[in-house]
Amino acid sequence: MSNIIPVFLTGLCLLLQRPICCNGNKILVVPVDGSHWINMEVLLQELHSRGHDITVLRSAKSWYIPSKSSVYTAINVTMLEDEADMDYYNKMLRDVVECRRSSTFIQTFCQQYLITSMLGKGHAILARAGATMLDDSVFMKKLQDANFDLMLTDPGLTLGIILGSYLKLPMVFNVRWINTGEAHFTIAPSPISYVPVSGSELHDQMDFLERTKNMLHYLYSVAEQHFIINPAYSNLFQRYFPPGTDMLSLQRAADIWLVRTDFVFEFPRPTMPNVVYIGGFQCKKARPLPDELEAFMQSSGDHGVVVMSLGTLVSALPHDVTEAIAAAFAYLPQKVVWRFVGETPSSLGNNTLLVKWLPQNDLLGHPKTRAFVAHGGTNGMYEAIYHGVPVLGVPLLFDQFDNLHRLKLRGAARVVETKSLTKEDFLEALKDILETPSYLDNIQRLSQLHRDQPISPMDTAIFWTEYVIRNKGAATLHSAGFSLPWYSYFCLDVGVVIMAITAACICRPLWNKVIPSEWRGEWKVLLWIKRS
Incomplete structure (x- = not known):
């Protein structure tokens, strides 16, 4: 009997120490290569340590994303990197140097034009890659049969958005840059009077000329979105998504935006309930050097x-x-x-x-x-x-x-x-x-x-990622503003009605003053005849 008690106590301790995260969820990840992968990998390591099963879609020609990892299972797909190499960015560097030799006001627009050229080619490639995936019935059935609980993606590339939307998965963005600029401009109100547009190299206390420049950059980015980016995906959306779908609508449907921003570094600005700030989450105490x-x-x-x-x-x-x-x-x-x-x-x-x-x-x-x-x-x-x-x-x-x-x-x-x-x-x-x-x-x-934060950026990122999994989305945090037509969003219809009523109230006394009273009956008869 004395031999049984220690064995029993040992077994009980092992049961009590069993990881609480052993019933992990299945997460599909579509990252962006290069420096973006560095912070995505840090997040995946933490999710893996909590028992989640992670699958990563990567390019077979990826620069930095390993095909084998103890943290995730990799699936090779065709992505943007298959048609680009680092020499492309070195050439762009030389072009940017030439832009910087322009006047201060012009140089940022010159750089934006270079990025527009890259966006046009890049989104055409991504649209073809997305169509290739959706056309591959075997590949798509493999993803559907896996029964993923979440899509975690960096929307700097759009493949994760397309796949997550098509598979109807709850979606979390690990994001700072998206399409034509900084993530806030897609998801949150962005007053141009004090919120500098990405690439403008401005601050939040602008004079008239700087606000003019900021407005021009904003209009340029809107034109990019509607005339360069959205058309690249029009055929894909017509084939696989409901009518009226565009890239903006898919992006705004994401449940949580883990934005790699801290207002110690950024300028204060409006935000939204489903935007979570994790700036610096990849930072940690220094380890010993070799x-x-x-x-x-x-x-x-x-x-x-x-x-x-x-x-x-x-x-x-x-x-x-x-x-x-x-x-x-x-x-x-x-x-x-x-x-x-x-x-x-x-x-x-x-x-x-x-x-x-x-x-x-x-x-x-x-x-x-x-x-x-x-x-x-x-x-x-x-x-x-x-x-x-x-x-x-x-x-x-x-x-x-x-x-x-x-x-x-x-x-x-x-x-x-x-x-x-x-x-x-x-x-x-x-x-x-x-x-x-x-x-x-x-x-x-x-x-x-x-x-000086109550919760570390990493713990914040993990909490909200698992929140979306637990609740199968974050619908209560979505703004109704994105479902309104533009004229309703800006209350232009209300403004027109108010202006019409005001005009009627102002014009009636003038009518009575200008038109003699003995003529008013005749005018009414003439108007009645004309209407008839």
Whole structure:
């Protein structure tokens, strides 16, 4: 009997310690490659740890999404990346540099035109890929038979939206950018008077000329949506969806928008009940560095280290810019860790270590790191804020100009541009970041505010994702405004009626005053005859 009791107690403890998430749900994931995958993978790892069964649709030619993982099961499909490569983005970089040589007012419209060209081609490719999937009866039956509980997608590419809508799955967006700009412009009211349009490089306190520019950018984005993006999918929607379906209606039907934004970084603006803010959710405490990298960091002494990384999509800067940066680094007393792909610069100094990959979050959290030279990608900006590291920005493409502009306005960054970058300019800006205390003070203040939250961004993301699964959607959070015709949304019909009544009230006394009383009866007879 004495031998049975310990065995019984051991078994009871094992039962009590059994994970509560063992009955996980089935989640279908359609991500975006490149830097977008970095934060999607972090979210998937957390969902997997809670017992959810995850299936990821990926391109067979994916740059960063592995085909084998302990976290998810992968299915290869045709996606946008099958018809694009990184050289495309390097060419766009060269075109953007030319745009930046235009006047300040014109250069953002020039960049927007380049993006419009990319959008036109990209959405045509995505529409063909979506039609290929929906036409494949075997593939679609496989997805339907899997009985997924949720579609989790980054709507930067539209395939997840199309598939999730067709399969009638509750849908959660892991999102910041969508179609023609920032996610809020699709889902939330966006007064142009103080909400800067994506790509405008404006702030929330605009003068008349800036508001004019902002309005022009907004009208441009509306034209893109209705004349370039929506028509690309018209045939697909006619074949597989109810009449009247367009891309905007499918996007707005998503249950929860996990928006990778924190208002420590963004400008305050209107929002919606189903928008949840998870900016910086991928950030975490720094882990120990590999031995060789740690030894390099420690060798910097009291001067510390500058970290430089230009993200995942652009493999190299123009050669003359690379030489200027390398030469400037050589003059620093600090050591430099530079994520670099390409031919080694001839002006490289002994204090600079070139690596093809670096643990960015862990380096930014290292006590020896003094500054971060970055292109302005969202992930890097939030990691810099989280760890309190001042930024020298070198924007290249897309939202990077806006991101760095926001950090600059908060006194936590300086910005230099590749269009006219010299060794002297880069060195002066870098020394300013390293030697002026206000940059460090401001970024550490932002870090304090960013961390001062009742619930971590990751826990917030997981809660609302599982909320949608538990409740089979989030219909109670959807606004009725999206189902109204445009004239009802803006109350134009009400305005017309009020104006008509007001006009009648004003005109009747004038009628009585202008028309003699003895004529009024004759006028009424004439009007009656005319109507008859």
